[in-house]
Amino acid sequence: MSANESRRRRRDGEQSRSAILGEAARLATVEGLGGLSLARLADTVGMSKSGVFELFGSKEGLQLATVDSATSVFEEHVLEPAANANGLARVHALVEAFFRYVETDVFPGGCFFASALTELSMQPGPVRDRLVAFLERWLGELAAAVREAQAEGAIDPAEDPDQLAFEIEAALFFANAGFVVARTPEAIERARRTIERRLGAATAA
Amino acid sequence: MSANESRRRRRDGEQSRSAILGEAARLATVEGLGGLSLARLADTVGMSKSGVFELFGSKEGLQLATVDSATSVFEEHVLEPAANANGLARVHALVEAFFRYVETDVFPGGCFFASALTELSMQPGPVRDRLVAFLERWLGELAAAVREAQAEGAIDPAEDPDQLAFEIEAALFFANAGFVVARTPEAIERARRTIERRLGAATAA
DNA sequence: CACAAGGACGAACGATCGTGCGTAGTACCC
């Protein structure tokens, strides 16, 4: 209902919307996507609770819009920096962009999707579905880069691209958790070492 | 305060306490440790809200006790099955015990600590501190097993035990997330492959 | 310029949250 795209929107409303969503995604990595409250969100952006509410129709509408907003942020900070690289270089570029995305506090509580998916994976509904879809898309992105690297002869064709994508993402996922906990580059450094070593072993003979 | 061990406790209270805590830990992996409500917890165990409350003194007291309870469950299901193994066999035993612990739904929402730590890593306080301490202890357990394996000559002494523990835990951590999302052995199977391969590469020449 | 429509507001709602209090019942120690 709130996701009805045919709804006409004024320019000022669109600005408020995106300002709210940016703050919502940031807040969600600290308090959780479910623990996010309309009232707190409203006064961190300097609006009334009902004003925020009406822009999204319901809390679920706000959550869905927040996931979409976070998706754009992820695309901008992780996918785009690797947009011009191909094959093995693309794998490295995606990994390094992800590290930067975590280290530079794009979201104060680390990767938005790591926390949101963990929080909502046991709570059925459209929000969970959208988060799961994102994870699959991201894993697909990594696997596709691996396949590209195989096609260009940089990675052993005997490697299973999905398995390699799993291993890379596992390192990224835990690196994010470790960085959020310790606020230290150690976990990221270990993940980098993990991935470099694994990619080295996967290099075509 | 509620953790004051000098407080005398009756047998029936102790039974209620552990029954409540078992349910609390299970509920927390579904609704979150923060989203857990006294009222819902009370009537899933068939008690009054105030009855539950007084046993723990505060919500934070309940959360701390829940973490301790979940720690015991983890020890029982993961540490104990590997208690009699040493060195490399101990590493494998810990990993397999963890897989069983996740796959058999000891907690309905997967590993308690994976979800709780992700949820609370940005919320300072004693609960977070206890969860972080658990993670360090668990990583230390893995690293100690690796060192044992090096001492018995099963793993290359040039390997960094902490790095290896990081890589193993990364696979376990993401396997848990994947299993909770998909309810399929696929993620666990991939993690098993990841770890077996990595340990194979770490085998002393 | 006028008018339809979206944006933002304040106030209020029912529900639920964690917490405090007074009290009745009961297990355990001397």
Added chain:
DNA sequence: GGGTACTACGCACGATCGTTCGTCCTTGTG
């Protein structure tokens, strides 16, 4: 076996939650 202290309860509190409503203001269109 009596008395103390823990167990468990019902009730009520203030706060906060998501949501609804009526109203005023502003924007964009014809």
